[in-house]
Amino acid sequence: MANKHKVSLTIDGNPMTVPEGTTIMEAADQLGIHIPRLCYHPELSLAGSCRVCIVDVKGMGYFMTSCSVAVWEGMEVQTNSPEIRQARRDIVELLLDNHPRDCQTCERDGNCELQNLAFSMGVRTRFFEGERKQFPVDKSSHSVVRNPEKCILCGRCVRVCAEIQGVCNLSQHGRGFDTVVGPAHLAKMDDSVCIQCGQCINVCPTAAFLERESTDPVWRALADPELHVVVQTAPSIRAAIGEGFGMAPGTPATAQMITALRRLGFDAVFDTNFGADLTIVEEAHEFLTRLKDGPLPMITSCSPGWVSFMEKFYPELIPHASTCRSPMSMLSALSKTYYAEKMGLDPSKIFMVAVMPCVAKKYEANRPEHADEQGRPFTDAVLTTRELIWMIKCYGISLPSLPPGEFDAPLGISSGAGDIFGSTGGVMEATLRAAGKLITGKPGYRLEFTEVRAVEGLRELYVALGPQNVHVGVANGLQNAKVLLDKVVANPDELHVIEVMACPGGCIGGGGQPYPPSGKILDPEVLRKRAEALYTIDKSKKLRESYDNPAIGELYDNYLDEPGSKKAHKLLHTHYSARLPRGIR
């Protein structure tokens, strides 16, 4: 009976037995035979469109795509022969012949899958000259730049946008040579339902999608003696920046990162974690108010991709979103008020840089709500993890060998609750830590809530905090979030608190994180290791609860009065509104 669901075959002469339904590519992977691939992605649906993964199956008479063909009993597969290598090379050559010849000046130079593929296939000459696709670059979005000339129509962005994010902003338009990927009517990204999450950038094998660069204004500010240049780094940067310097995923690099930032010339190095601690204190206060007056559930609003998604796809849920600004915007607002006053600095001479794992943060920084009364943005520039890695390399700094550094007081002091904000379930866990203490009156009531870490993308459960049973939901990846959001639409009184992070795995999987090796994008293993780094940092800290952060206490005593005060509202809270075009969910 057991054999009924097993299939025996040979790949390159190696006999093997695999479960029925296994594809040729998966079977070859098990043997350590890596069949080249391009449109295939393990976390996305099959497309079978690039034809790079072709193999020779005996008796078939034509080459088959190994990603989409399931093995059968007695199958004899040849993955390498002069004919197959030639056919694959022809396919890659044809892709290259309709692709710009600007590798040396391309942002993906060195980590482009097409470039790597061409090299590994032995493409050394270009035989064909002819018409090449010509499309304008779309730089309308603050976050995502779309360059269809670099597109090879693999469709990974179309699939990630639809299947992982549930946004479905991208589609192939036209046909044949004129086919182009973009939003409906090839509208500007800024006028589309794009939520700026940047997952299209992460999965793109070439440079058809990139973040909108912000390094130039940062270099200029660093060189300007008039400016006091402040930087803050989000929790997930420390968990991933090392990857850009050859360190294994999941290696925390907080201390070296701080030193690198000082060497780049930043005058103060702050920690977005401080903003995270402050978010917890303000959100806990907001939650207690909502418990009395509603509406519940309260939904977190730190993730700007999620905020955009809510405004375009679920505007009826706006009253449920916490009014707290994100940790980034809170910290930026305080740098130009509290910190400026404390240091006797002119706020207009402070240049605030935020390093984020996220491209949607670039959009958030430009929202008019996050600006002072003169309309000057609280955050002047947002760099992604990738951009910071490049700046450090450009400066000639070798991050792994740097001596450790420490964040500056007061906006660099944080609890472990702030660190875990970068991972799915982290905001919820930090909230529960604080709420446990508030509800039971016992400090350190419970520090770890491993049950809310939604590594699989979606979790809904009850958490007992003393007498109170809190019904919580956690989701990452907006397709997962829809399950919880639809529940709230149908029955608003069911849940108490929901955490939504737009990107898979949370901020650690953000659209601005380092490009992992080919095939490891969206890889649950890489995401798990980055998350582990954050939980390790949290565990190693003495200070683990946001309420215990002495710098937060000082901020309220000397500046904000109390959580939810008038001043706190002005500086730390915001509002949202429905936006068009309305998305179809």
Add this chain to the structure above:
Amino acid sequence: MSTSTDNRSQVEAQSREVLGPKVVEFIEQCHADPEPAGKLIAVLHEVQAEFGYLAPDHLDAVAQLLRVPAAKVAGVASFYHFFRLTPRGRHMINLCLGTACYVKGADQIAHRLQDELGITFGETTPDGMFTLEGTRCLGTCGLAPVMMVDADVHAQVTPDQVPGILEQYLREDKPDRQ
């Protein structure tokens, strides 16, 4: 649940206005189907029958009312040759580009038509008079090269006849034209 932050009813009302009652009714019938999204092409045919072409506003309205993402609707509309994304001219020119006509010089007719009209295939003249389309075999190879203007067949056309043929239709519309 409906609150003041929800814009769904406004968006849908606007979409109904764009498509008009006939198409809206057709879409409502589609919702009786277990897979309304599967009716997308049928809906697009209906819209084109009503308006002559599919404007971005039409496609967005179909997306809202059929509840299919706009990128998908626009992707489908732009893929199929039959769907027109720009308004049609008053007169439809179909030049046969099939093998027989091509051998008999359809390419020269094509050049002359494009020169005279100042447009390429798939386009409409700025004054809205002519739309130029290439077509495959019209089934009258004996008359090659052949072109149709609306329902009229023009047989064995030479490049020099092109201006006169066009003029004929312009004069029909404006009899006082000299």
